[in-house]
Amino acid sequence: MKNLITAGALALVLSTAVSLTLSTSSRAADMAGMYKAGDITIINPWARATPGKPRNGGAYLTIKGGASGDELTGVESDVAKKTQLHGHNNENGVMKMRQVKAITVPAGGMAMLQPGGYHVMLMKLKYALKEGESFPLTLHFAKAGKVTVEVRIMSVGAMNAGKNTGHGKMKMKH
Numbered sequence: 001m002k003n004l005i006t007a008g009a010l011a012l013v014l015s016t017a018v019s020l021t022l023s024t025s026s027r028a029a030d031m032a033g034m035y036k037a038g039d040i041t042i043i044n045p046w047a048r049a050t051p052g053k054p055r056n057g058g059a060y061l062t063i064k065g066g067a068s069g070d071e072l073t074g075v076e077s078d079v080a081k082k083t084q085l086h087g088h089n090n091e092n093g094v095m096k097m098r099q100v101k102a103i104t105v106p107a108g109g110m111a112m113l114q115p116g117g118y119h120v121m122l123m124k125l126k127y128a129l130k131e132g133e134s135f136p137l138t139l140h141f142a143k144a145g146k147v148t149v150e151v152r153i154m155s156v157g158a159m160n161a162g163k164n165t166g167h168g169k170m171k172m173k174h
């Protein structure tokens with residue numbers, strides 16, 4: 001009997017801890033840009049500003065899998081004539097982009113779309129992407145369905161969505 005009571009009390013403490021963690025993280029996420037759909041969470045969609053005449057652009061985001069995984073199967077956006085999912089291939093020491101059919105979101109893991117890796121390719125942009133602005137991007141998931149997120153436009157050489165302030169004049173070497 002004593003064990004049962006202890007277990008019950010522990011469960012209560014645990015669920016309180018979990019709900020506290022959730023409320024804290026969703027508040028932080030509001031600022032960063034977080035979208036829940038089905039079992040997955042989309043974090044921080046961002047893109048690089050395109051200097052001069054608009055051509056191609058890239059958009060990046062993190063997708064967190066829940067209890068079950070999912071698959072990102074397609075993307076759509078009005079800012080570009082064509083939108084594709086891309087990955088990189090090392091061909092004789094040269095990194096080349098290639099189109100991929102889908103990006104797996106592992107259960108309990110993350111799929112990262114980032115510079116130098118998987119990304120959303122925005123082909124033939126209809127207008128230049130300006131730093132500080134944002135645009136909608138619709139993601140298609142095998143299980144979670146369609147999710148439209150707002151992509152924040154960071155600086156031309158940005159490497160991620162967060163650490164952009166005060167580094168505007170920093171040159172990125174590739």
Ligand SMILES: [Cu+2]
Nearest residue numbers: 086097119121
């Ligand atoms: Cu690409």
